[in-house]
Amino acid sequence: GENVEQHPSTLSVQEGDSAVIKCTYSDSASNYFPWYKQELGKGPQLIIDIRSNVGEKKDQRIAVTLNKTAKHFSLHITETQPEDSAVYFCAIRGGNTGNQFYFGTGTSLTVIP
Amino acid sequence: DVKVTQSSRYLVKRTGEKVFLECVQDMDHENMFWYRQDPGLGLRLIYFSYDVKMKEKGDIPEGYSVSREKKERFSLILESASTNQTSMYLCASSPRDRGPFRLNTEAFFGQGTRLTVV
Numbered sequence: 001g002e003n004v005e006q007h008p009s010t011l012s013v014q015e016g017d018s019a020v021i022k023c024t025y026s027d028s029a030s031n032y033f034p035w036y037k038q039e040l041g042k043g044p045q046l047i048i049d050i051r052s053n054v055g056e057k058k059d060q061r062i063a064v065t066l067n068k069t070a071k072h073f074s075l076h077i078t079e080t081q082p083e084d085s086a087v088y089f090c091a092i093r094g095g096n097t098g099n100q101f102y103f104g105t106g107t108s109l110t111v112i113p
Numbered sequence: 114d115v116k117v118t119q120s121s122r123y124l125v126k127r128t129g130e131k132v133f134l135e136c137v138q139d140m141d142h143e144n145m146f147w148y149r150q151d152p153g154l155g156l157r158l159i160y161f162s163y164d165v166k167m168k169e170k171g172d173i174p175e176g177y178s179v180s181r182e183k184k185e186r187f188s189l190i191l192e193s194a195s196t197n198q199t200s201m202y203l204c205a206s207s208p209r210d211r212g213p214f215r216l217n218t219e220a221f222f223g224q225g226t227r228l229t230v231v
Contacts, residue, residue: 001158001172008114009153032210034219043117043203043222044156057198089155093218099163099210101220105155 002027002094006104013080014112021107022071023090032093033066033073033081038106044089048075080111116140118206119223126230131190134226136204137219143209146220147171147179151199157200162187163209194230202226 003026023033024030031052037043050057050064050073057064058090066073077084090104120135138145144163148156158171160179168179176198180188182222191198205220 006155032218033226036222041224043205043224045222046219049219059221089222093210095161096164097161098163099207100158100169101146101207102146102158103156103203 001089002092003098003111004090004092004102004104006107008107009105010018010108010110012110012112015080015082019075019077019079019080019084019109019111021075021088021090021109023074024071025092025094025102026071027092027094028071029098030092030094033064033096034091034093034101035062035064035075036091038089039086042065043113068106068109072111077109080109081113084110085109085111117204117206117221118201119226120225122224124226124228126191126194128195128196128229128230130191130230132189132194132228134189134204134228136187136189136208136223137148137185138187138213138221139185140206140221141184142206142208142221144220145176145181145185146205147189148203148205148206149173150203150225153155156203159189163200171230191228196204196230198228199230202228202231213231 034049119176
């Protein structure tokens with residue numbers, strides 16, 4: 001399958017600070033890059049996504065940037081709150097049919113009140 | 114509200130048993146997926162189906178098979194369960210990709226089935 005590397009694996013920040021999670025990928029044909037948040041005992045849920053025809057997208061405190069040339073994309077969370085504590089996964093849509101989703105290994109974010 | 118439903122939240126099975134994990138989606142999605150989630154390894158694709166009766170192996174298909182007889186249902190089968198298949202299993206569905214500008218093409222996940230093989 002396609003390789004997606006995600007860093008860091010764990011991240012602790014003080015409430016109100018920013019958090020940044022980075023992913024790199026290998027499939028140059030990928031054109032869709034979603035980010036998922038997984039809370040304890042639940043399945044992952046989409047929080048933001050970006051397509052290859054844009055370089056940045058923002059939704060309130062969450063933003064995603066994409067550098068398609070360098071094959072990396074990042075999640076930025078500003079003004080972090082305790083409820084942001086969760087595991088975050090980056091993903092790419094690609095594979096031989098262009099319809100498979102490949103995920104990073106996840107980042108466990110802890111926001112300290 | 115879109116929904117992907119997995120039949121069980123928790124399962125305990127014995128080594129050697131044949132295990133069925135069921136997943137149903139109500140969004141008329143063409144694509145369905147089975148992932149396995151283990152600490153430090155993220156979500157690994159076991160099998161993918163892009164249409165009824167169609168399937169493709171993912172990264173870790175060994176020891177698993179799948180069935181998709183109807184569009185809304187995708188089953189994961191452990192032919193002979195082993196302890197190394199103890200894990201969280203996640204089902205997902207998505208619409209088929211029809212170009213870079215189509216909206217709402219993300220994967221939607223079920224709640225997961227935590228399977229323990231003893």
